[in-house]
Amino acid sequence: MILIISDIQEGKLRSVNAEVYTAAVALGKETGQPVATVLLGASGLKELAATAGNYGVEKAIVVEDAGLAPFSPDAYAAAIAHVIRETGASVVLMGATFTGKDVMPRVAQHLDVALVQDVINVRDEGGLVFTRPMYAGKVHADVRVQTSPALATIRPKSYKPAEQAADVAVEPMSVSVPAAKVQVVAYEGSSNGKLDVTEADIIVSGGRGMQGADKWGMLEELADLLGAATGCSRPVSDDGWRPHEEHIGQTGKTVSPDLYIACGISGAIQHVAGVSSSKFIVAVNKDPEAPIFKVADYGIVGDVFDVVPVITEEIRKVKG
Amino acid sequence: MNIAVCIKQTPDTTTRIQVADGGGEIVDDGIQWIISPYDEFAIEEALKLTEANGGEVTIVSMGPARVEKTIREALAMGAQKAIRIDCESIPNDPGVTAKVLAEVLRGRGFDLIFTGRQAIDGDQAQVPGRLAHLLDWACVSVVIDLAIDGDKGTALREVEGGSERVHFTMPAVIGANRHLNEPRYRNMRGIMKAKRIPIEVVQVDAPAPQLEITSYSYPPQKGERKLFENGASDVAEVVRLLREEAQVI
Numbered sequence A: 001m002i003l004i005i006s007d008i009q010e011g012k013l014r015s016v017n018a019e020v021y022t023a024a025v026a027l028g029k030e031t032g033q034p035v036a037t038v039l040l041g042a043s044g045l046k047e048l049a050a051t052a053g054n055y056g057v058e059k060a061i062v063v064e065d066a067g068l069a070p071f072s073p074d075a076y077a078a079a080i081a082h083v084i085r086e087t088g089a090s091v092v093l094m095g096a097t098f099t100g101k102d103v104m105p106r107v108a109q110h111l112d113v114a115l116v117q118d119v120i121n122v123r124d125e126g127g128l129v130f131t132r133p134m135y136a137g138k139v140h141a142d143v144r145v146q147t148s149p150a151l152a153t154i155r156p157k158s159y160k161p162a163e164q165a166a167d168v169a170v171e172p173m174s175v176s177v178p179a180a181k182v183q184v185v186a187y188e189g190s191s192n193g194k195l196d197v198t199e200a201d202i203i204v205s206g207g208r209g210m211q212g213a214d215k216w217g218m219l220e221e222l223a224d225l226l227g228a229a230t231g232c233s234r235p236v237s238d239d240g241w242r243p244h245e246e247h248i249g250q251t252g253k254t255v256s257p258d259l260y261i262a263c264g265i266s267g268a269i270q271h272v273a274g275v276s277s278s279k280f281i282v283a284v285n286k287d288p289e290a291p292i293f294k295v296a297d298y299g300i301v302g303d304v305f306d307v308v309p310v311i312t313e314e315i316r317k318v319k320g
Numbered sequence B: 001m002n003i004a005v006c007i008k009q010t011p012d013t014t015t016r017i018q019v020a021d022g023g024g025e026i027v028d029d030g031i032q033w034i035i036s037p038y039d040e041f042a043i044e045e046a047l048k049l050t051e052a053n054g055g056e057v058t059i060v061s062m063g064p065a066r067v068e069k070t071i072r073e074a075l076a077m078g079a080q081k082a083i084r085i086d087c088e089s090i091p092n093d094p095g096v097t098a099k100v101l102a103e104v105l106r107g108r109g110f111d112l113i114f115t116g117r118q119a120i121d122g123d124q125a126q127v128p129g130r131l132a133h134l135l136d137w138a139c140v141s142v143v144i145d146l147a148i149d150g151d152k153g154t155a156l157r158e159v160e161g162g163s164e165r166v167h168f169t170m171p172a173v174i175g176a177n178r179h180l181n182e183p184r185y186r187n188m189r190g191i192m193k194a195k196r197i198p199i200e201v202v203q204v205d206a207p208a209p210q211l212e213i214t215s216y217s218y219p220p221q222k223g224e225r226k227l228f229e230n231g232a233s234d235v236a237e238v239v240r241l242l243r244e245e246a247q248v249i
């Protein structure tokens, strides 16, 4: 069985789940295995199970236990390890969100098995092969695991969600939840409700060429129009022009959007590493020699203050 | 408060990582080695805590003799002791690293262990969670703010679009993130002092790896790049291409 750990935040399924369900259903077809998901929390999970069915998942195991609220990564890991043992799952997948990447190493150590984090592709080649970026995306590695079950986290935006209806059988399971050593007591969103760069289809990003915090209105307007997240280079977050969660690159977030628009960013190797798995990169820079043009699919040589407002205007036209 | 800080020697961030012919390995020659940048925040936090509460900071690193240069750089920030866990090459499997670290650190009387949130070569982000599990300690990683009060602690950890406030019990493994602090510079006095600190070399039998990297490759090349040199007057064409060719808007 292929088991997906559904990532639930504040009572909702994160967007990455649809991508992981899609990856799992495809792998299930390839390897002839059934696909199930497990939803864990204190209550109200059955309603979420139907969503998994929209992506072809046939079974939802629901673990409701008062000990699972507030969220605790160690209590969750213990509960997940229990479910894995109980179901005899051979492959276990979760989204490589901050939560997924925090919980799954603990699960892996519970079971004493390998874990492959931040996978961008998984396939069967006489045994599972997981492809993952290393060195912030400067190279890709193919990884095989020697232990069972095979555990992996799937990087957001690596799979396009594919809807395919299935009837989900909901099955409750009870587990013993240990006392938590770590508890999440509050979420403090400094840009609450805004799309995170790791989950966005489009990112509008600014560098030092934007000249100051007060110039970001222009980028936010473009981002709003595109339903995009805003990102930035490291000096921009270091100088406090933008909140640190927007910092992209080798020492910030690595992102894989469909479209990355870099405005006034030089394209230093540490920045480019973090955006190398973007499907399309557009760069606006006044310096024709800027290294960002070596990685941009479409480069526009020009002043951001002239070019960006025209991009917004043109996109508004085509979007009608 | 006695603190261990687990650090990893990694290639400098400016390194163009080279895949060997055949894709079997990463070419080591000519690499400039540094302390993985997140580990510097870990060292700084440990130093601050011992300066405020007393106790010692021990730098721990797994690797061949060449990592001693990196250990000295960490000592030069002000740490008192150092351990190098000898091995031919730094493991690719974070499970191996965690098990070895647990074996070496257990029973040495540490109250707190720091790591970086991840090392910038493997980007695995597994060692803190696995190590804590093996020691039966608490673990909080990607930490940007930390306060410890007796047998309890509070931390902020970065998550999508913001941060989580976390309560935890001591002892704990903490994975440091940028913004936790401003790592201090190494001054001449620190560098000289670090030269005289003995590095304890520990031999262990590393467990078998549970995963194998079968090949490395460069990210796939994309289509032809287009450079538009007329600024704003080319924008309409770029927008058309994004819509019709790239189909991303």
Ligand SMILES: Cc1cc2nc3c(=O)[nH]c(=O)nc-3n(C[C@H](O)[C@H](O)[C@H](O)COP(=O)(O)OP(=O)(O)OC[C@H]3O[C@@H](n4cnc5c(N)ncnc54)[C@H](O)[C@@H]3O)c2cc1C
Pocket: A206, A207, A208, A209, A210, A232, A233, A234, A235, A236, A247, A248, A249, A250, A251, A252, A263, A264, A265, A266, A267, A268, A269, A270, A271, A274, A284, A285, A286, A287, A290, A302, A303, A304, A305, B013, B037
């Ligand atoms: C250990 C380490 C880790 C690092 N990690 C990261 C990381 O994770 N992410 C990261 O981003 N950086 C990182 N850096 C920093 C990196 O090396 C660069 O310094 C940084 O990315 C540069 O940011 P920038 O492109 O915004 O600024 P700059 O390099 O100053 O570039 C500004 C660009 O804007 C252009 N410009 C200026 N004015 C205009 C205008 N009016 N119109 C159009 N273009 C204009 C200029 O031509 C220039 O290309 C790291 C550095 C180190 C040492």
